[in-house]
Amino acid sequence: MLELYYFPTATCGYKARLTLAEKGVEFVHRVLDRDAGELVTPHYLKLNPNAVVPTLVHDGHVIIGSSIIMVYVDEAFEGPALRTNHALERARCAAWLKRTDDAYLPALGAVTYGIFRRKEVLRQSQAELDAYYAAIPDPRRRAQRRSVVEDGIHSGEVTEGLRTLDRMLGDVEGALQETPYLSGASYGLADAALTPFVSRLNELGFAWMWGSLPRLDAWWHKIRQRDSFGTVFNAFPNVARQQAMLQAGEEVREEAIKILARK
Numbered sequence: 001m002l003e004l005y006y007f008p009t010a011t012c013g014y015k016a017r018l019t020l021a022e023k024g025v026e027f028v029h030r031v032l033d034r035d036a037g038e039l040v041t042p043h044y045l046k047l048n049p050n051a052v053v054p055t056l057v058h059d060g061h062v063i064i065g066s067s068i069i070m071v072y073v074d075e076a077f078e079g080p081a082l083r084t085n086h087a088l089e090r091a092r093c094a095a096w097l098k099r100t101d102d103a104y105l106p107a108l109g110a111v112t113y114g115i116f117r118r119k120e121v122l123r124q125s126q127a128e129l130d131a132y133y134a135a136i137p138d139p140r141r142r143a144q145r146r147s148v149v150e151d152g153i154h155s156g157e158v159t160e161g162l163r164t165l166d167r168m169l170g171d172v173e174g175a176l177q178e179t180p181y182l183s184g185a186s187y188g189l190a191d192a193a194l195t196p197f198v199s200r201l202n203e204l205g206f207a208w209m210w211g212s213l214p215r216l217d218a219w220w221h222k223i224r225q226r227d228s229f230g231t232v233f234n235a236f237p238n239v240a241r242q243q244a245m246l247q248a249g250e251e252v253r254e255e256a257i258k259i260l261a262r263k
């Protein structure tokens with residue numbers, strides 16, 4: 001049996017789900033309710049002690065780390081190969097996956113929380129907020145979360161996050177000058193890995209960030225036409241959330257433009 005634990009809007013969950021959709025692999029959806037504390041239950045913490053998603057369980061074997069899950073799914077199952085045997089393309093793909101883990105995810109997390117999620121989190125009482133922060137196991141992540149929730153767009157985490165994502169978009173544009181997809185001639189894991197990042201910026205109404213990046217814009221258009229995109233991104237429609245994200249993005253747009261102009 002193949003099971004994937006995720007919550008509907010998780011960027012890392014999207015990476016795993018896009019890979020499964022591209023491979024055409026069926027799996028049991030273990031959809032967690034983050035706001036109901038389902039990432040911190042003893043059962044889930046046993047699977048993923050970091051209290052994050054995604055977690056893949058294949059015939060009882062637990063695999064965590066979204067990029068590791070992507071490579072595992074590509075290797076373990078039939079379906080179109082999402083990495084070629086070409087050494088340079090594999091190296092490029094590995095580099096994109098590493099950057100999503102090391103740089104882009106923390107950046108996108110800060111930007112999402114600092115612009116939009118904070119509004120939901122701050123609806124809690126002080127006691128609930130204290131419990132919310134205390135439940136984040138890693139002290140560094142806990143401090144970052146507090147900063148982005150309390151200071152929003154003015155948090156250093158958010159301003160740095162915006163700059164990192166701006167560089168990410170520039171790097172995507174640069175790669176697409178060389179090859180039609182991010183690591184080579186065909187769609188692959190690197191494209192699946194970057195899709196949720198571009199998609200989240202789009203959800204925040206931040207497509208202006210790639211207004212002068214035509215290759216990225218064309219890639220984004222192409223990616224959205226894929227069946228996998230609809231399967232994954234339309235699975236949990238939530239119009240109210242979409243509108244709230246756009247509105248939150250609109251509220252800080254001028255400030256974000258100023259931050260990026262100061263780099």
Ligand SMILES: N[C@@H](CCC(=O)N[C@@H](CS)C(=O)NCC(=O)O)C(=O)O
Pocket residue numbers: 010011012013034039051052053054064065066067101105
């Ligand atoms: N390196 C991990 C990071 C996982 C991660 O941070 N997941 C986020 C969602 S993208 C999460 O579960 N956050 C918990 C929260 O928002 O409370 C991976 O790639 O799987």
